[in-house]
Amino acid sequence: MAQVEATTERIIAADPETVFDMLADYRAGRPALLTEHFSEYEVREGGDGAGTLVHWKLQATSKRVRDCLLEVTEPTDGQLVEKDRNSSMVTTWTVTPAGEGRSKAVVSTVWNGASGIGGFFERTFAPKGLGRIYDAMLANLAAKTEK
Numbered sequence: 001m002a003q004v005e006a007t008t009e010r011i012i013a014a015d016p017e018t019v020f021d022m023l024a025d026y027r028a029g030r031p032a033l034l035t036e037h038f039s040e041y042e043v044r045e046g047g048d049g050a051g052t053l054v055h056w057k058l059q060a061t062s063k064r065v066r067d068c069l070l071e072v073t074e075p076t077d078g079q080l081v082e083k084d085r086n087s088s089m090v091t092t093w094t095v096t097p098a099g100e101g102r103s104k105a106v107v108s109t110v111w112n113g114a115s116g117i118g119g120f121f122e123r124t125f126a127p128k129g130l131g132r133i134y135d136a137m138l139a140n141l142a143a144k145t146e147k
Helices: 016-024 116-145
Strands: 003-012 038-045 053-059 065-073 079-084 090-097 103-112
Touching (some): 016 116
Antiparallel strands (some): 079 090
């Protein structure tokens, strides 16, 4: 099994604390960022950063739906890690300063891909599809946090 990774980033004209707080708020902030690819969103425990347990279904393609139950940790300042209890998928959101009143938001997801021909297609196409979803989420994040 090869590891598959999808990463995207965006510079946002808002301070890092504002951007991070929006991402870490799983009750009101995060739902406002989601695209049509997400359904059945539910905070099951916590709701603010570390200690949150959140569920959603991610429909990356018309045929591929992933049922996600994510445990959230904050290993370092400005970083949220979402580990899926239902798979090997781990998503890391990192927010760092990018100059006066600006932030760099990076989202990266890794998981153990399938083997064989299915794995080839997964490694080839999944990162691009997930990247488009994350680009839209980061655009929503910028729209909600920029002044």
